[in-house]
Amino acid sequence: MSTPFGLDLGNHNSVLAVARNRGIDIVVNEVSNRSTPSMVGFGQKNRFLGEGAKNKQTSNIKNTVESLKRIVGLNYDDVDFETESKYFQSKLVKLDDGKIGAQVRLGGEQVVFSATQLVAMFINKVKSTVVEETKGKITDVAIAVPAWYSEEQRYAVADAARIAGLNPVRVVNDVTAAAVTYGVFKSEMPEGEQKPRIVAFVDIGHSTYTCSIGAFKRGELKILGTAYDKHFGGRDFDRAITEHFADEFKTKYKIDIRENAKAYNRVITGAERLKKVLSANSTAPFSVESVMNDVDVSSQMSREELESLVAPLLERVTDPVTRALAEANLKPEDVDFVEIIGGTTRIPCLKNAISEAFGKPLSTTLNQDEAIAKGAAFICAIHSPTMRVRPFKFEDVHQYSVSYSWDKQEEDEDHLEVFTAGSQFPSTKLITLHRTGDFSMEASYTNPEKLPAGIPTHIAKWNITGVKIPSGQSSVPVKLKLRCDPSGLHIIESAYSVEDIEVEEEVPRAADAPEDAEPEYKKVTKTVKKDDLTIVAHTFALPEETLNELIEKENDLFSQDKLVAETEDRKNALEEYIYTLRGKLDEEYSTFASDDEKTKLRDMLAKAEDWLYEDGFDSTKARYIAKYEELASLGNMIRGRYLAKEEEKKQALRSKQESERMAELAEKLAAQRKAEAEKQEETPKPDAEGDIDLD
Structure with missing residues (x-):
């Protein structure tokens, strides 16, 4: 799931x-x-x-x-x-x-x-x-x-x-x-x-x-x-602060951060922090170390100064x-x-x-x-x-009216405003057109002059095929389900041709008609679905072939990122193993390795370290694993002896603790039995007639 x-x-x-x-x-x-x-x-x-x-x-x-x-x-x-x-x-x-x-x-x-x-x-x-x-x-x-x-x-x-x-x-x-x-x-x-x-x-x-x-x-x-x-938005405040300090530092420190992208980024990052501080305080200091040319800069700003800088925005x-x-x-x-x-x-x-x-x-x-x-x-x-x-x-609201248009045939209209500005979506509208064959439809904004600059007037186009004209007819009715889906995208959900057929329908019986009266029928015309039509959409979505290519490229880049991360992990693991093993060889592992083993292992560690910082600084994941396993072949054997001894100590300690607990328990039980025995001896016993003898 x-x-x-x-x-x-x-x-x-x-x-x-x-x-x-x-x-x-x-x-x-x-x-x-x-x-x-x-x-x-x-x-x-x-x-x-x-x-x-x-x-x-x-x-x-x-x-x-x-x-x-x-x-x-x-x-x-x-x-x-x-x-x-x-x-x-x-x-x-x-x-x-x-x-x-x-x-x-x-x-x-x-x-x-x-x-x-x-x-x-x-x-x-x-x-x-x-x-x-x-x-x-x-x-x-x-x-x-x-x-x-x-x-x-x-x-x-x-x-x-x-x-x-x-x-x-x-x-x-x-x-x-x-x-x-x-x-x-x-x-x-x-x-x-x-x-x-x-x-x-x-x-x-x-x-x-x-x-x-x-x-x-x-x-x-x-x-x-x-x-x-x-x-x-917030970036406009950040930029206003940065531009203010850029002018100040040019005069005060003789540096121009606008000429250095890294310096400008450092200041804009500091400006964001300053903006947050000024939201809770009336004034705040500002400083950036080594902003450029090894120059440290510092200043301060008040909330009133910030509001003055962004006055056009606040309007x-x-x-x-x-x-x-x-x-x-x-x-x-x-x-x-x-x-x-x-x-x-x-x-x-x-x-x-x-x-x-x-x-x-x-x-x-x-x-x-x-x-x-x-x-x-x-x-x-x-x-x-x-x-x-x-x-x-929940329903959202249409920002702009959208009309659908089609090629004009006979006396039909060639467009219709389907979704009006201010109406809610998702929503669906069903329309009927009379078509003489395959046709196309387009969706576009009804009032282009009301759109913000840059938004394309055209939304989508659909080619609808499979229209069959019955013999003796010049056109066929086609029903189209037009939809503004939950994401606000305009689509044609379905299209199908229909035909009118005559059927006999029973006439409702009158209230005073006898029960055994014969039912009456009348002929009525009903519209029924005939053929589903094929819809080929031309929207802003990427073509399937292009989409698959980009998916493949992203998967390749993702795999490469993963390989680099894993390689870096193996490199770090090798470096950590070298320094950890070297330190323990003279401490915890000292008594668990012979002098020859210590000499050999120290030599292997030195060579591995030299390789790691020279030829192996930028190597492959497999090489790092191989070097690690080479060291581990001897290092883990010594470590195994150490762990075996440590486990032996732990087992001995557990046995000792268990023996002490058992002895303590036995002593406690013996004390309880002794106390019970003494209590029984002190209790007076009744005579044969049931009276207590006080003499």
């Missing part, structure tokens, strides 16, 4: 959760952190993923790619790319398909990976973390992504999950996932005809600000409105709130509670502005960092065929 897995794919850090033990658990990574850095690094032999990439980021800055979710599914020529590119130290390039890729060095060679591949590498890493932690099987995942993701970006994330060997059962809006957590684990929700509880969720993370309004009843959630500012704080309320047709006073999530909502000036916008205090009953991942894990559990979960129905 697969353990349901929820992934909050964050820009800076990602959080992993699983549904198990009748609850939702956060999965800690290999260093016991409850979140994992969302980055991928590349080295001479292998990749560094998550924590490994973060640890090597400063020394490997050009070969470390972060902010993965900002570039996946994005075109290189997109207007957003200019904004995003300033947050990258690695080289981003334009791929043949117009998408964004990263150019890095792996194994001494220059290689290019697409953004989808990079996300797949990270997902494969966190999948391994979950497998290691749960010791279970992981096949399904629900991935939480920003509400502003286009259909193309949602397909790209789903493809990345497939490359990583997972089945993406749902790609869900991140704030919706947090709202699910709220609805599932909150008690005392309205029921039946009671007024729903209206809750606003404000999520400000590392790069995005989203506000969603939800209406809750027991076991039910409807998202009424969602708005966002996708260029508003936009209430925009998403205002737009979300307008989309939901609500006023601030209609909102019952305001829940804040995301690390950046801890900044005091943001909290104050949000509170004033709603005119009420803020709630923090949800875990600000983990609510999204927990909701995603619950959603994945809903899709599990083997896991029983608390009944909970």
Whole structure:
């Protein structure tokens, strides 16, 4: 049975959760952190993923790619790319398909990976973390992504999950996932005809600000409105602080950190720490040792200075709130509670502005960092065929209207608005067209002028074949089931032709008709299903052949990473064995080896050490194992003698302790018998008549 897995794919850090033990658990990574850095690094032999990439980021800055979710599914020529590119130290390039890729060095060679591949590498890493932690099987995942993701970006994330060997059962809006957590684990929700509880969720993370309004009843959630500012987040505060200190250090220390990527990264890392300190304090010191050119820098900043630096950003704080309320047709006073999530909502000036916008205090009953991942894990559990979960129905909201169009035939219309902006999904619509043969359909946004810049107007195209025209007819009715699925993807679920046939149907008997009256029949026309049609979809999803190639490449890279890790483990084991055995040879093992054996073993250890730091510094796993076994052939024999003697001592000690316990027990029993005997002698005995003799 697969353990349901929820992934909050964050820009800076990602959080992993699983549904198990009748609850939702956060999965800690290999260093016991409850979140994992969302980055991928590349080295001479292998990749560094998550924590490994973060640890090597400063020394490997050009070969470390972060902010993965900002570039996946994005075109290189997109207007957003200019904004995003300033947050990258690695080289981003334009791929043949117009998408964004990263150019890095792996194994001494220059290689290019697409953004989808990079996300797949990270997902494969966190999948391994979950497998290691749960010791279970992981096949399904629900991935939480920003509400502003286009259909193309949602397909790209789903493809990345497939490359990583997972089945993406749902790609869900991140704030919706947090709202699910709220609805599932909150008690005392309205029921039946009671007024729903209206809750606003404000999520400000590392790069995005989203506000969603939800209406809750027991076991039910409807998202009424969602708005966002996708260029508003913690990284903007970090960058403002860094740019401020870059100017100060240029004057104060005569160094320009903008010219040195590693120095800039050190300062931006320090800026993130400073921002967190200023959330709880009015002023905070700032220092970085040897930032560049062996120069140590130091300064300080007050909360007022920070707010002044980000003043243009703070002017936009209430925009998403205002737009979300307008989309939901609500006023601030209609909102019952305001829940804040995301690390950046801890900044005091943001909290104050949000509170004033709603005119009420803020709630923090949800875990600000983990609510999204927990909701995603619950959603994945809903899709599990083997896991029983608390009944909970939820619907998200269409951001934009979507129309389906087809080639016009006769006097039919050639398009129809199927899903309107503000309506809920998942949803299904059934339409009927009269077709003269095979045909095609397309889905596109109804009002392109309302779309944010960069989102493609076209969504998908389908070729529908197998239409058979009966003799004597010019066309045939075709029914199509159009669906916006739970991931917000627009599909044609089924298509089939129908025909009208005449059947006889019994006429309902009149109330006053005699019981033995003959039944009456009438002819009626019924529409029945005739032929299933073949649907060939052309969506943003990767073609099957391309997907399989990328899966194979990821598997090769994963195997190489595993081999490098195992080789390093064997090398470390050999090094540890050399130093441990050498030390014990003069101590614990001294009396268990002859002088000849000691001389021989010391010589073997010296040669192995020389080899390890010279020719064997960069060897193979098999060579390290062979060297280890060569030393162990003699070392383990001596160790065996030592362990045998130690076991003999332990057995002797156990025997002695057992003998002492038995002797102590025997002594205790003898004392008890003696005490009982003495007690019996002291007790007076009755005479023959039963009286007690006192003389």
